Amino acid sequence: MKKQKRRREQNSAVKPMSVRSHPENGENGDEAFPAVPGETGHSEKDPLDILLRSELDKVDRLSEPEVPGGDFFERMVVLGKRESRRKLVRDLTLFWLSALGILTVYAAVTLGRPGLFLAIQLTAVAAVPFVITAALRRKRVTGRD
Template sequence: MNHDERLSAEPIERALADELAKLDRLVQPTETPGPEWFDLFVEQGKRQARRKLVRDLTLFWLTAAGILAVYAALSFGRPMLFLAIQLAAVAVFPVVLLASGRRKKVTGRD
């Protein structure tokens, strides 16, 4: 940087320093919460995650028990209806597989 460039840069640097000083005066410093606050925040998050996990697992097990109850009732009570449902499921599976394969995959990249 030669002498002429330094002379032209000095007013810009001075103006920039003045504006930064104004910003420092205008912006109120904020206090960072202490480690206790962060510990409490993490504990609350863990509790919420645990509650959600228990709720989801309970829903999963109740649904599975219902499906197994229907399965047992159909297979022992009405074996022909059970076989018809099984055949329909086997027939529908390839259609669902093909339909899901035709969806356009969105990757976010162009």
């Protein structure tokens, strides 16, 4: 009697709670796995079965994305080229406007006040060594350091 009681306690301690308390497993919980839904008398129209199948179908659709066709990639290339061209035109326009402004100031200073022009030029030439030493002293950050 005591041996049988000990065996039951050992068996119930080893089995997971879900298997021991599952109603389909019988009174003693002797089955290690729950029964297959089709074998227990459940119909295929079971609401839980339908819900489970629909959710699994959703997961399948999410895990296996559709590969777009060739026309999609062609459109992507065309749009990329169009965007690249638009940026090039914008950058060139800014460059030419800046150059025009600088040359206008240069011409105005040169023709209007030659003394001021010479002072600016001498200041720029004198600043070159300071700019070079500052650039060499600055710590260079690279991916290899």
